[in-house]
Amino acid sequence: MPGQYQLEIIDHRQVAPGHFELTLPQQGELARAEPGQFVSVLVRAPESFDPLLRRPLSIYRTAEDRFSLLYRVVGRGTRRLSQFRAGEALDCVGPLGRGFTYRDLSPGAKVVLVGGGVGVPPLVFLSQKLLQIGIVPEVFAGYASSEHVVGLGAWREAGLEPVVSTDDGSLGYRGYVTQVFAERLAQGSVERVYACGPRPMLAEVAALAGRYGVDCQVAMEEWMACGIGVCLSCVTKVQEGGANRWARVCREGPVFDARKVVWQGGS
Amino acid sequence: MPGQYQLEIIDHRQVAPGHFELTLPQQGELARAEPGQFVSVLVRAPESFDPLLRRPLSIYRTAEDRFSLLYRVVGRGTRRLSQFRAGEALDCVGPLGRGFTYRDLSPGAKVVLVGGGVGVPPLVFLSQKLLQIGIVPEVFAGYASSEHVVGLGAWREAGLEPVVSTDDGSLGYRGYVTQVFAERLAQGSVERVYACGPRPMLAEVAALAGRYGVDCQVAMEEWMACGIGVCLSCVTKVQEGGANRWARVCREGPVFDARKVVWQGGS
Amino acid sequence: MDHEVVDLSVNLGGLALKNPVMVASGTFGYGKEFAEFFDLGRLGAVMVKGVSLVPWEGNPLPRIVETPAGMLNAIGLQNAGVDHYLKEDLPFLRQFDTRIIVNVIGKTVEEYARVVERIEAQEGADAYEINISCPNIKEGGISFGSDPALAAEVVKAVRSRTRRPVIAKLSPNVTDVTEVAIACQLAGADALSLVNTFLAMAIDVDRERPVLANVFGGLSGPAIRPIAVRMVWEVYRAVDLPLIGMGGITSARDALEFILAGASAVAVGTANFTNPYASLEVLSGIQEAVRRRGPYREMIGRAHRWQKERSIDD
Amino acid sequence: MDHEVVDLSVNLGGLALKNPVMVASGTFGYGKEFAEFFDLGRLGAVMVKGVSLVPWEGNPLPRIVETPAGMLNAIGLQNAGVDHYLKEDLPFLRQFDTRIIVNVIGKTVEEYARVVERIEAQEGADAYEINISCPNIKEGGISFGSDPALAAEVVKAVRSRTRRPVIAKLSPNVTDVTEVAIACQLAGADALSLVNTFLAMAIDVDRERPVLANVFGGLSGPAIRPIAVRMVWEVYRAVDLPLIGMGGITSARDALEFILAGASAVAVGTANFTNPYASLEVLSGIQEAVRRRGPYREMIGRAHRWQKERSIDD
Ligand SMILES: Cc1cc2nc3c(=O)[nH]c(=O)nc-3n(C[C@H](O)[C@H](O)[C@H](O)COP(=O)(O)OP(=O)(O)OC[C@H]3O[C@@H](n4cnc5c(N)ncnc54)[C@H](O)[C@@H]3O)c2cc1C
Numbered sequence A, B: 001m002p003g004q005y006q007l008e009i010i011d012h013r014q015v016a017p018g019h020f021e022l023t024l025p026q027q028g029e030l031a032r033a034e035p036g037q038f039v040s041v042l043v044r045a046p047e048s049f050d051p052l053l054r055r056p057l058s059i060y061r062t063a064e065d066r067f068s069l070l071y072r073v074v075g076r077g078t079r080r081l082s083q084f085r086a087g088e089a090l091d092c093v094g095p096l097g098r099g100f101t102y103r104d105l106s107p108g109a110k111v112v113l114v115g116g117g118v119g120v121p122p123l124v125f126l127s128q129k130l131l132q133i134g135i136v137p138e139v140f141a142g143y144a145s146s147e148h149v150v151g152l153g154a155w156r157e158a159g160l161e162p163v164v165s166t167d168d169g170s171l172g173y174r175g176y177v178t179q180v181f182a183e184r185l186a187q188g189s190v191e192r193v194y195a196c197g198p199r200p201m202l203a204e205v206a207a208l209a210g211r212y213g214v215d216c217q218v219a220m221e222e223w224m225a226c227g228i229g230v231c232l233s234c235v236t237k238v239q240e241g242g243a244n245r246w247a248r249v250c251r252e253g254p255v256f257d258a259r260k261v262v263w264q265g266g267s
Numbered sequence C, D: 001m002d003h004e005v006v007d008l009s010v011n012l013g014g015l016a017l018k019n020p021v022m023v024a025s026g027t028f029g030y031g032k033e034f035a036e037f038f039d040l041g042r043l044g045a046v047m048v049k050g051v052s053l054v055p056w057e058g059n060p061l062p063r064i065v066e067t068p069a070g071m072l073n074a075i076g077l078q079n080a081g082v083d084h085y086l087k088e089d090l091p092f093l094r095q096f097d098t099r100i101i102v103n104v105i106g107k108t109v110e111e112y113a114r115v116v117e118r119i120e121a122q123e124g125a126d127a128y129e130i131n132i133s134c135p136n137i138k139e140g141g142i143s144f145g146s147d148p149a150l151a152a153e154v155v156k157a158v159r160s161r162t163r164r165p166v167i168a169k170l171s172p173n174v175t176d177v178t179e180v181a182i183a184c185q186l187a188g189a190d191a192l193s194l195v196n197t198f199l200a201m202a203i204d205v206d207r208e209r210p211v212l213a214n215v216f217g218g219l220s221g222p223a224i225r226p227i228a229v230r231m232v233w234e235v236y237r238a239v240d241l242p243l244i245g246m247g248g249i250t251s252a253r254d255a256l257e258f259i260l261a262g263a264s265a266v267a268v269g270t271a272n273f274t275n276p277y278a279s280l281e282v283l284s285g286i287q288e289a290v291r292r293r294g295p296y297r298e299m300i301g302r303a304h305r306w307q308k309e310r311s312i313d314d
């Protein structure tokens, strides 16, 4: 069940050029959030109605008493958010959406995570949870360039060693993360893939997983007005029982079974 | 000539419940501001258009390298302004309007200032200037209650001893400032009166000054959209050459010769 | 005074509400999601998302974009159709002690009428809100709501199918909103709700094309409130029907603008997206105002009093 | 490329402008005040505050109020009349290398015509912008701009008095803005400017009366931009005249929305109040865009290209 919370910012810092980690206290239902779920954050100043809408951000990592968001500044909403300081209150609604399914996995299961850019945050949180149930995921993380790298530190602290690629080759492999991921898949023995990133990347990951018959869950993004499932702005086409229908990314997603998503013309 | 300036806030502090003094660096034409002139301040967050309009605030006092504004929080604009911190930049247009005329006075001239509430700020600045040219003004300051008292410290530092009245009697005389002022006027020998405060107070001061044939200048307020004289939102009726016409408070004022203002139905 | 006994009940042309605070169609789904935040029984009524005869697919994406103090939507009235509503949504809503107002949409007069017939057959509504902003496909897609005669036709068709209150929801995209209002009154509407969204668009300056896949969208949110209040004010003077005011309401003060302008009830729309408790905050603020200012019903249209006084003076 | 040689010149139905950035009528006075901030010669044109045959008193106060991302004004077209304009304001404006567009107002068709006659006699304008949003006192105060026939009448009357370009300024308070646009084209307008303000109001919830002494005011500012852009888009497809886009422009990006939607030029209005340099910032941003994207004139209406492409695909 989502709730609305006024959270006093514990910490807020730049973690890469234009990328910030925002740490908030756990409160109410938020403490029960699952990886892949998100919160929607009010970025406008008090008594101002511009910008109007909340901004959806995935949960990046959690601790006993706190959790954090990791975001990239792309427009006026995230720019404004980046100006909030520790001690100020932030209005958050969450946890929202349906997260990744992973409790069905057995300890030691072979799991691969594929993250692209600011698709990384929910996968970091997922890694935390997987490790707790005895699963050590293999992580593939792709970025535009070394400047955009986020999440690596968190993964390494957790003892994971992500395979990194950058579009410009400034760190790790040069090229798309899907290329390295494809090589890994070809080696076999992957039970499940979890992916988050831009839609074209997800489509490619889904196609690859499909080709190898591997279970795949993708966390998607669409523009959201309400974030809670009432406005129908964030829909994406899914296939169910032979028919296509619109599913709400904010409520039925953001995590979908990759096989169900209609990748061509589905939005 | 007014200009637009991005000023880095030097200091910003509460000086009475709900009243703030905001100190800014002198820059460009602002350093040539005269008492009664004002600046108009952009209070919205960057990239936000709500609240839209600037807020006009009088210059309260000046020093070599700085000047300050003194304002009361009355609505969302001033509330938002009160959240700006030292070090942040504030977008100010000014100096605007026509200030008080006082350079025609001789040293030692008998001058009375009458201020009501947040009408006090321009009179403090005027006192500074008068003292510089050898005039020690008598000051009458009225407030709703002792909680709303502002400017007294500044006057006292300058060696002046304002006569204070409060509507509720919580400090100084109980009653309207116009009552004590009327008594002073009756004693004679006043050459000029300068007043700033709510319109009904100004009307009363003007009527009293008129009765005693004393020169009187009033600094007025009206809702302003542009603050520079182009929108005609801030007009007030003045009498000139027997005819009434609208004068723009932001440009032809805010200081007017009290005799010219049409006090009844003039706005 | 006891905080519980403030009487906010109001009768909207036969629809008795315990309080005048509703949620606007399309901004609250069919209630399920908001029921996770609060008891829907606290609302005067829920205006459900538009219901059509057969499922409507809606528009391709992007369907929304933010604008200054507002947003555009081009959802395209996506909905699963009346049968789905009756089977899946109605039973859930019926659990709550609130009124259900079904927003009815159609592309022909016939479609509107048949939606109402189906719902009547199962007593699936406490009142109908006729969304006349739909494109009239027989008239080349022009909105029913932009023509008084077409609007009246829809209202009449629905009127003849039900004894329950019929509310006509007016479009603001007209030269004179009172013309359509009067036409709807004459056609038998019991109440009017206003306003629907303003036809608008945004251009993606980088890609040099409209942002919305549908090109046009409806502007809602605080940006439109001053126009919406003006329309309520005008319609209040022109017709003799209870009005439901909406358009950018975010707080009780906003709601009071509509009430003082002549609305007997209000609906919270876009604000539900940014504050899930907006409707309850509006409600408690109105309660507070009534405690201080006296009976709710006397507040309706009270800002006109001043003008009447003024015209006597002049 | 040399920063100085970007060609932004544009011809608006006979009015040659060195660049397409103007300032909207009523938001720039007659230029005197802004001349303290910058050289008016940098603007493509100045649209002066509405000029009437005799002085107009305007409305009582309050005349303005702020609204979400917008403002209402009910100045009431206060102005000192055409003779005052010619004697006091024109000579000042003529000092600058910019075009002077006189915004003409009247309460009868005759009044509009006579203002233009007076100005013609002294060559006091480079073009006329006919503000048809004025109340037509012969028709009971309804706005000329809300009726295609009345609008055409005014345009014809002015047309017959001058050979200089006549720009009709459209009101957005209509069901179909293209109807009035077409009527103005047929009546001989050389260009159209759109939009004027939206009829709106605000209620003072504490005093329980309208905020503005005039009850109604015109909504302007960023809030209205999406509706204004939509109207420019529609009129661009309906008529064959150059358009001047305005309504909530604060930046070059905002201006480009209008240009891509079909405006040949733009005017900065309310933004002048909050940023005295807004018009110059719009200008330099457009220059920058032209440097990157190619000729200005090819940008006009370019967002429609996409829709044409799309309809071929479908
Ligand atoms: C479920 C979900 C989880 C997300 N998690 C993260 C995250 O963990 N870290 C992160 O950096 N970003 C995340 N995003 C993206 C983030 O929400 C957008 O970058 C942000 O809303 C942009 O706001 P803005 O005002 O800065 O940009 P704007 O200037 O408003 O727009 C810039 C771009 O952001 C996107 N956008 C704008 N509004 C919305 C909206 N209402 N909903 C979705 N996208 C929008 C559009 O692509 C737009 O072109 C997530 C998005 C979704 C839907």
Ligand SMILES: Cc1cc2nc3c(=O)[nH]c(=O)nc-3n(C[C@H](O)[C@H](O)[C@H](O)COP(=O)(O)OP(=O)(O)OC[C@H]3O[C@@H](n4cnc5c(N)ncnc54)[C@H](O)[C@@H]3O)c2cc1C
Pocket (backbone or CB within 6 Å): B038, B053, B054, B055, B056, B057, B058, B059, B070, B071, B072, B073, B074, B075, B076, B077, B078, B079, B118, B121, B122, B220, B221, B222, B223, B224, B225, B254
């Ligand atoms: C020339 C001039 C000098 C001023 N100097 C001072 C000063 O030194 N100290 C001080 O505390 N106040 C001063 N004021 C008043 C101050 O400008 C208002 O209190 C402030 O604009 C209110 O803004 P707000 O958003 O907080 O209130 P809002 O919520 O917007 O409105 C509260 C009230 O403030 C007034 N107001 C609102 N908008 C405007 C506007 N655009 N112009 C003028 N008044 C408005 C109205 O009376 C309104 O009812 C001055 C006003 C003028 C015109």
Ligand SMILES: Cc1cc2nc3c(=O)[nH]c(=O)nc-3n(C[C@H](O)[C@H](O)[C@H](O)COP(=O)(O)O)c2cc1C
Pocket (backbone or CB within 6 Å): A231, C024, C025, C026, C027, C049, C050, C073, C075, C077, C103, C131, C169, C195, C196, C197, C219, C220, C221, C222, C224, C246, C247, C248, C249, C267, C268, C269, C270, C271
């Ligand atoms: C996303 C969205 C969907 C809407 N869907 C409907 C609808 O199905 N039927 C209808 O009559 N109005 C619909 N509306 C209009 C609202 O009910 C309301 O009239 C309008 O948004 C103005 O109110 P607001 O500014 O408070 O949102 C919709 C509005 C939005 C924002």
Ligand SMILES: Cc1cc2nc3c(=O)[nH]c(=O)nc-3n(C[C@H](O)[C@H](O)[C@H](O)COP(=O)(O)O)c2cc1C
Pocket (backbone or CB within 6 Å): B231, D024, D025, D026, D027, D049, D050, D073, D075, D077, D103, D131, D169, D195, D196, D197, D219, D220, D221, D222, D224, D246, D247, D248, D249, D267, D268, D269, D270, D271
């Ligand atoms: C204070 C004010 C006064 C105006 N006066 C006039 C006028 O005299 N004549 C006119 O045609 N338009 C007038 N307008 C309308 C503007 O020219 C412009 O069309 C409108 O404000 C929309 O643009 P904006 O949102 O950029 O302000 C006025 C607008 C404002 C805000």
Ligand code: FES
Pocket (backbone or CB within 6 Å): A223, A224, A225, A226, A227, A228, A229, A230, A231, A232, A233, A234, A235, A248, A249, A250, A251
């Ligand atoms: S954002 Fe509203 S339904 Fe998903």
Ligand code: FES
Pocket (backbone or CB within 6 Å): B223, B224, B225, B226, B227, B228, B229, B230, B231, B232, B233, B234, B235, B248, B249, B250, B251
């Ligand atoms: S505020 Fe615009 S003329 Fe004074």
